[in-house]
Amino acid sequence: MNTALQPSTSMPWFDVNKGILDRRIFADPAIYKLELERIFARGWNFVAHESQIPATGDFFMSFIGEDQVIVVRDRKGDVQVLINSCPHRGNTVCRAExxxxxxxxxxxxGWNFDLDGRLVGMPGEEAFYRKDIDKAAWGLTRAAQVTSYRGFVFATLDAAAPPLEEYLGWVGRLGLDMMASKGELEVVDGVVKNRLKCNWKLAVDNLYDWYHVGVSHGSAMRLGLLTTEGNAPDSQMVILGEYGHGIGGPGISEAQFADMESRLVHGKAGEPQWYDRTGINRLSAEVRAELGPVGYRSLGHPSIFPNLWIALTNQICLRIPRGPFETELWWFTMVPKSLTAEQRREAVFVATHYFGPAGLLEQDDGENWSHSTRGAQGSVSQRRPVNYAMGIGQDRVYEDSSGQSAIETVVNEHGQRWTYQAWQEWMLAEDWDALKKNHSQPPRGSV
Ligand code: FES
Ligand SMILES: [Fe+2]
Structure with a gap:
């Protein structure tokens, strides 16, 4: 490894015990290159939702790190994930999104590839190659493993990765279940894509950040788009899972469930509150059982490491790295097929007004992440580590008899610390064997 990449033994990139982070991780091109190899090319990456490619020949262009991949339904009905680079000279074989x-x-x-990536023909196979080419050896590169969980298609470029369900663990699965439990989902046509001048990790760690809401989104509060009580609650549930997955944000109390039920189910008049829109499916006994006794009370933001945010406002967002200083955000709006046209319109309206380039909240967030990234680039400013110490050593993990667990506390930075701890472990592990052996288990007891 390049010595510039070696964290010193006295001060690793992230000091887990103190919550202090070396901010050069947001700026160093060598660290970025290592992230592409050790995180994106190694992990399971969300690449598409099955509703986007229902029929043979349907495809959606996606990314695993900087590798562009075609997610396509082949002639057998299986989903293939193919690297969009022709083995002849490297040109892309598909330009459409x-x-x-x-x-x-x-x-x-003019090399031509079948839907499963096999090279099936080329001009001049007889006349120029004189039939001396092994077509079976020159197909498109396929992802090492492709698996779908409840309609969410994931792929890994590493054959040694554990099976998807094991990788997700109960917390990653819970995050996806929280979205899938809304009903049979489909992606609204038109994934919204925009670029921000920020390091991808700053966009990721923000999903756990309920400290910034009242300040960064103060103008949205003044406009009435958000409410202090609803959108910036002090009480928080943080659920931590293996390999860096987690869920952080408010929990629903039994009193709030009762209130929701009386107003929504029994038709009592009253303006719907924030949790009505995102948590109404939790009133169903089946959904409660499916999400478990801890999970059903969480309205936090699930994060699937490394870069998928499941925003329970009917959206998911990929944070795709574009160099150390730029990130492409892809917003997929995902709605239950059962919605009426009116409800669907409202869901899309809410989605585009909160997040994406026209979203009021993302404009606030994007500015801050961009300036934080710029602050990591100055030769002097980058010497000063940054502070992720809120709540350290102050809380306990509650373990339910079901096996689920959570930290129930006030606004905190447990989720961010867990993200950078996992990030560091991924970056230091030589391969999957090392990562499987050495990665931290979610904390128990005091945190
Ligand atoms: S680069 Fe694709 S056929 Fe030559
Ligand atoms: Fe925000």
Whole structure:
């Protein structure tokens, strides 16, 4: 490893016990390159939702780190994830962001690939190659493993990765279940994509950040888009899982459930509160059982490490790295198929007004992340580590007899610390064997 990448033994990139982080991790190109290899090329990455590719030949273009991948339904009905780079000279074999095709035809010299990535033909196979080419060896590169969980398609480029369900663990699965339990979902056509001048990790760690809401989004509060009570509650539930997954944010109390039920189920008049829109499915006994005694009370933001945020406002967001100083955000609006046209319109309206380039909240957040990234670039400013110490050593993990656990406390930075602890472990592990052996188990007892 490049010595510049070696954290010193006295002060690793992230000092887990003190919550102090070396901010060069937001700026160093060598660290960024290592992230692409050790995090993105190694982990399971969300690449598409099955509703986007229902029929044979349907495809959606996605990314695993900086590797562009075509997610396509093949002739057997299986989902293939193919690296969009022709083995002949490296050209892309597909330029569209999504669509339907019979094959992938390279625009440079015309090599043609079937939906499962096999090279099926090329101009001049007889006349120029004189039949001396092993087509079976020159197909598109396939992801090492592709698996779908409740309609969410994930792929890994590393054959040694554990199976998806094991990788997700109960917390990653719970995060996806929280969205999937709303009903049979479909992605609204038109994934909203925009770029921010920020390091991808700052966008990721913000999803646990309920400290900034009252300040960063103060203008949204003044406009009435958010309420202090509803959107910036002091009480928080943090659920930590293996490999860096987690869920952080408010919990629903039994009193709030009772209130929700009386107003929504029994038709009592009253303006719906914040939790009505995102937590109404929790009134169902089946959903409660499915999410478990701890999980059903969480309205936090699930994070699937490394870069998928499940925003329970009917959206999920990928934070795709574009160099150390830039991130592409892809917002998928996801709604139950059972919604009426009116409800669907409202869901899309809410989604686009909160997040994405037109979203009021993301404009606030994006400015802050960009300036934090800039602050990591100055040769002097970057010498000063940054502070993720809120709540350290102050809380306990509650363990339910069901096996689920959570930290129930006030606004805190447990989720952010867990993210950087996991990030550091991923970055220091040589391979999956080392990561499986050495990664931290979610904390128990005092945190
Ligand atoms: S680069 Fe694709 S056919 Fe030559
Ligand atoms: Fe925010």
């Amino acid at each position: 999504q669509g339907h095709t019979n094959s992938f035809f390279c625009s440079y010299h």
